[in-house]
C-alpha cells in the first residue's frame with residue numbers, strides 16, 4: 001500500500017498477554033448480542049472476570065458517538081468511518097486494553113471487522129484503508145477469536161423488533177456486500193475466525209462458541225503475542241463453504 005496509511009501496515013498486532021479478546025461479528029439480527037451475553041454468562045460461571053461490551057457505544061463518549069452516527073444528521077462516508085474509529089480508539093484505550101492487561105476476558109459485540117465490512121466494502125472506502133485506520137486507532141489490537149454469525153440479511157432484518165438505524169436502512173445490495181466482506185475476511189484468516197451458521201439454535205451456537213473459547217483459555221492462546229491460536233479445520237471449511245454458497249445465491253438472485 002502507498003499513501004498516508006502505509007505506515008500503519010508496519011504496526012505489530014499485539015494481544016496483551018494476560019487476558020483474552022473475543023469479538024462477535026455479523027449482520028444486524030444475526031444473534032451477536034445474544035451470543036455475547038451467553039458467552040459472558042458461561043465464563044463468569046467458571047469464575048472468570050468478563051467485560052461484556054460493544055461498538056459503537058461501549059463507553060460514555062462512545063454512546064454519544066453512537067447516537068450521532070446511527071441517529072444523527074447525515075454524514076458522508078469518511079466522517080462515518082472516522083466516527084466509528086474514534087469510538088473504537090477510546091473504547092480500546094479506556095476499557096478494552098486495561099481489562100486485558102489485568103487478565104479479563106473481553107467480549108465485544110462488533111469491533112474493527114465491522115468497519116472493514118460496512119465502511120470499507122459497504123461504503124466503498126477500501127478495506128485496506130479502513131482496516132489500517134482502525135489498526136492505527138487501536139495500536140494494532142486484534143481479537144484472538146472473532147465469531148462470525150453468518151446470516152441472510154433478509155432473515156436478520158425479519159428478526160429485528162426496533163426501528164432501523166441509519167446503517168440498517170441501507171438497501172439489500174449494501175447488506176449482501178457486507179455479508180460477503182465478512183466471509184472473505186474469515187476465509188483469509190481462519191486462525192482468528194470461527195464462522196457459524198446463525199440459523200442454528202441459539203443454545204447450540206453458544207455451546208460451540210463456549211467450547212472454543214474455553215479451549216483457547218486452556219491453551220493460553222492470549223499469551224501468544226506473535227502468532228494466532230491453532231486453527232479449526234471444520235470452521236475454516238465452513239467459512240469457505242458459506243462464502244461459496246452466498247456467492248451462488250447472489251449469482252442466482254442477480
Ligand SMILES: Nc1ncnc2c1ncn2[C@@H]1O[C@H](COP(=O)(O)OP(=O)(O)O)[C@@H](O)[C@H]1O
Pocket residue numbers: 026027028029030031032033034035159160198199200201202205
Ligand atoms: N439463533 C437464533 N435463532 C433465532 N433467533 C435468534 C437467534 N439468536 C438470536 N435470536 C433473536 O433474534 C433477535 C436479534 O438477536 P440479537 O442477539 O439482538 O442480534 P444482533 O445483536 O446480531 O443484532 C432477537 O429477538 C433474538 O432473540
Ligand SMILES: Cc1cn([C@H]2C[C@H](O)[C@@H](COP(=O)(O)OP(=O)(O)O)O2)c(=O)[nH]c1=O
Pocket residue numbers: 027028029032033055056070084109110111112114115116118119165167168
Ligand atoms: C462497529 C460498527 C458498526 N457499524 C454499524 C453496524 C450496525 O448496523 C450499526 C449498529 O451496530 P449494532 O448496535 O451492532 O446493531 P445491531 O445490534 O442491530 O446489529 O453500526 C458500522 O457500520 N461500522 C462499525 O465499525
